[in-house]
Amino acid sequence: xxxxxxxxxxxxxxxxxxxxxxxxxxxxxxxxxxxxxxxxxxxxxxxxxxxxxxxxxxxxxxxxxxxxxxxxxxxxxxxxxxxxxxxxxxxxxxxxxxxxxxxxxxxxxxxxxxxxxxxxxxxxxxxxxxxxxxxxxxxxxxxxxxxxxxxxxxxxxxxxxxxxxxxxxxxxxxxxxxxxxxxxxxxxxxxxxxxxxxxxxxxxxxxxxxxxxxxxxxxxxxxxxxxxxxxxxxxxxxxxxxxxxxxxxxxxxxxxxxxxxxxxxxxxxxxxxxxxxxxxxxxxxxxxxxxxxxxxxxxxxxxxxxxxxxxxxxxxxxxxxxxxxxxxxxxxxxxxxxxxxxxxxxxxxxxxxxxxxxxxxxxxxxxxxxxxxxxxxxxxxxxxxxxxxxxxxxxxxxxxxxxxxxxxxxxxxxxxxxxxxxxxxxxx
Amino acid sequence: xxxxxxxxxxxxxxxxxxxxxxxxxxxxxxxxxxxxxxxxxxxxxxxxxxxxxxxxxxxxxxxxxxxxxxxxxxxxxxxxxxxxxxxxxxxxxxxxxxxxxxxxxxxxxxxxxxxxxxxxxxxxxxxxxxxxxxxxxxxxxxxxxxxxxxxxxxxxxxxxxxxxxxxxxxxxxxxxxxxxxxxxxxxxxxxxxxxxxxxxxxxxxxxxxxxxxxxxxxxxxxxxxxxxxxxxxxxxxxxxxxxxxxxxx
Numbered sequence: 071x072x073x074x075x076x077x078x079x080x081x082x083x084x085x086x087x088x089x090x091x092x093x094x095x096x097x098x099x100x101x102x103x104x105x106x107x108x109x110x111x112x113x114x115x116x117x118x119x120x121x122x123x124x125x126x127x128x129x130x131x132x133x134x135x136x137x138x139x140x141x142x143x144x145x146x147x148x149x150x151x152x153x154x155x156x157x158x159x160x161x162x163x164x165x166x167x168x169x170x171x172x173x174x175x176x177x178x179x180x181x182x183x184x185x186x187x188x189x190x191x192x193x194x195x196x197x198x199x200x201x202x203x204x205x206x207x208x209x210x211x212x213x214x215x216x217x218x219x220x221x222x223x224x225x226x227x228x229x230x231x232x233x234x235x236x237x238x239x240x241x242x243x244x245x246x247x248x249x250x251x252x253x254x255x256x257x258x259x260x261x262x263x264x265x266x267x268x269x270x271x272x273x274x275x276x277x278x279x280x281x282x283x284x285x286x287x288x289x290x291x292x293x294x295x296x297x298x299x300x301x302x303x304x305x306x307x308x309x310x311x312x313x314x315x316x317x318x319x320x321x322x323x324x325x326x327x328x329x330x331x332x333x334x335x336x337x338x339x340x341x342x343x344x345x346x347x348x349x350x351x352x353x354x355x356x357x358x359x360x361x362x363x364x365x366x367x368x369x370x371x372x373x374x375x376x377x378x379x380x381x382x383x384x385x386x387x388x389x390x391x392x393x394x395x396x397x398x399x400x401x402x403x404x405x406x407x408x409x410x411x412x413x414x415x416x417x418x419x420x421x422x423x424x425x426x427x428x429x430x431x432x433x434x435x436x437x438x439x440x441x442x443x444x445x446x447x448x449x450x451x452x453x454x455x456x457x458x459x460x461x462x463x464x465x466x467x468x469x470x471x472x473x474x475x476x477x478x479x480x481x482x483x484x485x486x487x488x489x490x491x492x493x494x495x496x497x498x
Numbered sequence: 499x500x501x502x503x504x505x506x507x508x509x510x511x512x513x514x515x516x517x518x519x520x521x522x523x524x525x526x527x528x529x530x531x532x533x534x535x536x537x538x539x540x541x542x543x544x545x546x547x548x549x550x551x552x553x554x555x556x557x558x559x560x561x562x563x564x565x566x567x568x569x570x571x572x573x574x575x576x577x578x579x580x581x582x583x584x585x586x587x588x589x590x591x592x593x594x595x596x597x598x599x600x601x602x603x604x605x606x607x608x609x610x611x612x613x614x615x616x617x618x619x620x621x622x623x624x625x626x627x628x629x630x631x632x633x634x635x636x637x638x639x640x641x642x643x644x645x646x647x648x649x650x651x652x653x654x655x656x657x658x659x660x661x662x663x664x665x666x667x668x669x670x671x672x673x674x675x676x677x678x679x680x681x682x683x684x685x686x687x688x689x690x691x692x693x694x695x696x697x698x699x700x701x702x703x704x705x706x707x708x709x710x711x712x713x714x715x716x717x718x719x720x721x722x723x724x725x726x727x728x729x730x731x732x733x734x735x736x737x738x739x740x741x742x743x744x745x746x747x
Contacts (some may be wrong), residue, residue, distance in 0.1 A: 080539040083510050107507040107557045107611060109587035113598040119722075122729040125698055129586050129731070132511020132632060180517055184539065191538030192517075193531065196524055207521060214518070222689045224518070225511045225632045226700075229693050236695040318603060475539075486510050 079475050081181040081191070083133055084485025088455060088474055089321065090467055097467050100456040102448065102478065104324040106485045115438040120146050120407070120429055121232065127425070127440070128226045131487045133176060136169040136217070137418030139230040140293060141425040141440075145414030146232050149429055150405045157398050158234040159293065164391040165220045165230075166292050166416070167384035171213030172224065173419035174339075174377040177482045178265070179206045182374050185476045186268045202264060205257040209381070212247070212254045216388065219243055233403040244392040251389050258385055259357075262378045266361045273477075274368040279450055280333050281341035281366070284417050290349040290383060291342055291417045298345055299335065300366075307415040310424050316441055324485065327446040334449045337421025338481065339376040340367055354383045370454065370480035377419075377482075407433040418443050420484050442487040451481045499646060502533040502546040504567055506553025506560050507587060507615060510536065512578035512628075513552045515635035522639045528646055548573040548645055550638070554580040554587060556615040568622035575641060576618045579631035583702050584734035586631075588615040591734050592742065616734065626651060629683055631700040631731045637685075654683055657704050658697050662688035670696045676721045678730060681707040699730030703737040713745075 079087060086104035090097050111130055118126060127142045128135035140162060147154065154162075180192045189195060196203040214224035219239050221227020229235045284295030285304070297305050297314075305313050316325040328334050335341075347355065347365040358364065363375055409431040415424045421443030428437040454477040459467045503513050513536060516523065523529055533541045549571040555561055568574055576582050584591065590598055595613035618624055628637050644651050658679035662669070670677035670691050677696030679688070683704045690697045703709070716723035724745040727733050733742050 080535045080541065081537065083536065085505065085535075105610075107560065108602065109507055109556070109585075109615070110590060110598050110602050111587075113601040114587065114589040114593070116601070118729055119725060122698070122725075126586055126729065129509050129511075129631065132509040132514055135509075135511070176514070176517065180537065190540040191531075191534075192520070193524070193538065196520075203520075210517075222693050223632075223686075225514065228690050228695065231695070237693045323603075486508070 079478065081184065082479060082483050082485060083131075083181075083487075084483070086322075086324075086483075086485050088471070088478075090459060092464060095463055097459050097462045100452070100459045101321050102452045102455060104322045104448075104485055106323055108323050112438045112440060115435050118435050120427075120433040120435065123427065123435065124230050125226075125228075130440070130442070131484055132225050133173050133484060134169060134418045134420065134487070135226050136166055136221070136230075137416060137423050139227070140166060140416045141414040141418075141423045142427075143230055143232060143414065144294060144416065145412045145425045145427050146429070147405075147412070148414065149410040149412035149427065150232065150408060152233050152403050152405045154234050154403055155398075155400070157396070158401065158403075160391050161220065161235065161238060161395075161398070163293050164388055165217065167388040167391075168213050168216035168220065170292070170384045170419050171381050171388075172210055172217065174381045175206060175210045175213060177419075178374055178377050178381075179203075179261075182479055182482070183265075185479060186374070202261070205261055209254055209257050209261065212250065216247060219247070231402060233405050235401045238398045238401040241395055241397050244395060248389065248392055251385075255382075255385055258378070258382050262357065262375070262382060265375055265378055270369065270371050272369075273371055275336075275370060275450070276453070278334070280329070280335035281344045282335045282337050282422060282446070283341040283345045284415065284422060285346065288349060290346055293416055295415070295417075297415065297422065299329065299333075300341070300345055301333075307413045307424065310413065310415065310441070311426070311439070314441070314446075316445060322448070324448055325445045326448050327441065328449065334453075335446065336450045336481070337443045337446045339373050339380055340370065341421060342417065343367060343376045343379070350379065350383050351386050353386065354379055357382065370477070373480050373482070407431070420444060420482050420487070421446060442484070444481075444484045444487050447481045447483065451478055451483065454478075454480075499528050499547045499642070500530050500532045500545065501642070502543075502549040502567070502571065503531070503537070504533070504549060504551045504563075505536065506551060506564070506581065506618075507556040508553030508578065508580045508585065510552070511632040512581075512630075513550070515577075515633055515638055518635040519639050523642065526642070526646065529642065544570070546571040548575060548642070550575050550577050551581050551618055552577050554584045554615040554617060555621055556587060556612055557610045558612065559610060561612070561621060564618060564621050573625045573645060574618070574622065575626045575628060576624050577628045577638070578633050579629065579700060579702060579731040580615075581618045582627045582629055582735065583732040583738075584615045584617050586729075586731045588734035589728055590615060591739075592728065617736070619736070629654075629701040630685055634685055654685060655704075656684045657707055658682045658684050658686070658688050658691070658701070660684055661686075662691045665692055667691045671715065674719075676716060676726055678712070678726060680712050681709055682730075698726070699732055702730075702732035702735050705737050709741055
């Protein structure tokens with residue numbers, strides 16, 4: 071068996087590689103080998119105080135720290151029996167919208183768009199289309215400024231505490247963001263139309279793949295909800311681990327997930343859009359229909375358009391929260407530390423993020439369990455790459471490596487979350 | 499100027515700071531980004547005028563790779579608490595690694611993972627360290643500008659308390675909550691105290707600060723000093739680790 075390193079897999083968050091296994095000169099099997107060094111978060115959380123958990127889990131991912139904070143804080147609040155005030159919940163939604171805007175814009179334009187233009191990076195796009203990049207940066211900054219206002223800084227914000235926020239903004243703090251809104255909204259629409267004008271490869275997920283996302287009343291899912299599978303199956307956050315299982319395979323430091331009945335599924339923008347299209351804002355639905363983006367979207371390449379629609383939805387919803395915002399006099403609910411087990415679930419930009427903690431009566435973590443979106447997408451991501459490369463000769467497969475990388479990027483994998491260097495190795 | 503950006507064990511948050519200052523960086527025609535896996539699909543590993551390294555060294559492969567990067571770089575800059583101190587994942591340096599591994603994984607072969615997560619400076623000479631979890635993006639611009647202009651960099655000598663006082667915050671310790679501000683390097687703008695909570699140490703220990711004094715205050719008030727230091731993202735910093743070991747005994 072010969073192992074050859076070909077070229078790094080790039081423009082993804084974290085490090086991993088595709089491994090091709092040859093038999094009789096043909097690709098027999100394909101694996102995505104994630105060897106991002108594990109940082110053992112579930113282990114190092116043990117013994118930590120409940121109040122440090124949101125600070126620590128944020129560091130699992132520099133792109134979606136708020137998602138980690140929201141799933142953690144809600145898990146701990148469910149142990150303490152805390153119900154936050156509705157104005158705090160609205161502020162948490164606004165906080166989460168800001169992360170979706172920043173995270174989606176980062177993936178759409180910095181990591182994903184170069185694939186559609188056949189260039190290496192956003193630096194190349196800047197050389198030929200500086201006006202597009204200018205709008206991208208303005209939009210990204212808007213998300214970052216909103217995160218900063220509520221959380222103190224755009225990455226690893228500091229204000230989320232059990233029971234609410236350590237400090238909340240005042241109404242007048244939103245004035246600048248509200249006055250900049252129209253310009254940024256126009257940028258977002260311009261950028262959506264720009265993306266819609268790109269050429270999309272013909273591709274479809276298999277019918278057997280389920281879409282799993284949260285459902286939360288009339289809301290497009292983000293902060294909380296029950297877990298809905300596209301075959302109609304619904305479970306509560308506390309039942310997640312009864313119906314969805316994580317499993318390990320020897321070639322990956324990230325775990326895989328499936329439903330206990332053996333069905334594989336994806337989470338993230340396509341799942342949310344396909345399951346909850348009706349719950350998008352009317353203006354966003356109109357925009358989707360105008361460009362013939364209707365559920366079920368089965369082409370993962372088009373996830374870039376769905377992400378952009380979600381950005382627009384977050385912007386408009388964000389404006390509404392900012393406009394209706396009234397000064398909050400009591401930002402934290404009183405609570406008593408008790409022992410117990412609790413779960414928290416929310417929609418990270420990349421999909422369903424589930425946490426469970428067991429605390430002792432001193433509020434110290436005895437057990438932590440975290441299921442990130444990328445582990446849940448890993449199987450189907452691998453299926454796409456296998457479909458692309460299996461049965462090919464060595465020469466053919468090497469020509470198709472670039473396409474395989476694109477198929478992976480469609481899922482916006484967050485490898486730090488799921489456990490490094492994406493490299494392609496050939497075993498022959 | 500040939501620039502490389504490299505990731506080791508980390509959350510990716512610090513290298514993303516390059517995207518935050520994209521416009522500033524693009525203004526200079528002198529900057530050529532030669533290697534940056536997260537940003538571009540065409541990368542060249544040759545020689546670098548400056549290499550920015552995010553993340554800690556936690557695997558055998560990373561031990562080898564950091565030496566290659568050092569040999570290929572004129573300046574090597576560690577960015578963020580993982581690269582500077584070992585990061586939050588260095589809590590494991592104070593735990594039994596075998597037990598920890600078995601708690602998280604059952605079957606995956608982790609022979610490549612080291613029992614410790616260490617800062618870059620434990621392995622190779624580092625020319626400059628940018629502190630923070632995450633770093634302040636404008637420090638990157640400052641470093642790049644300084645290297646292009648061949649000017650020296652200023653070293654931060656103040657604790658968080660100086661920024662905190664300048665902001666007019668009421669002292670968190672006086673208000674009755676634990677705060678690592680007195681022994682933590684400034685750079686965040688006294689963020690946590692400004693958000694009505696104690697500093698938890700993102701920018702790491704300030705050399706020469708009164709560690710013993712703060713330990714005493716924590717003890718008198720019945721707060722767990724060891725736990726606060728362990729959760730500080732910088733517990734394995736060279737200025738800290740001997741003290742942290744003593745806390746455990």
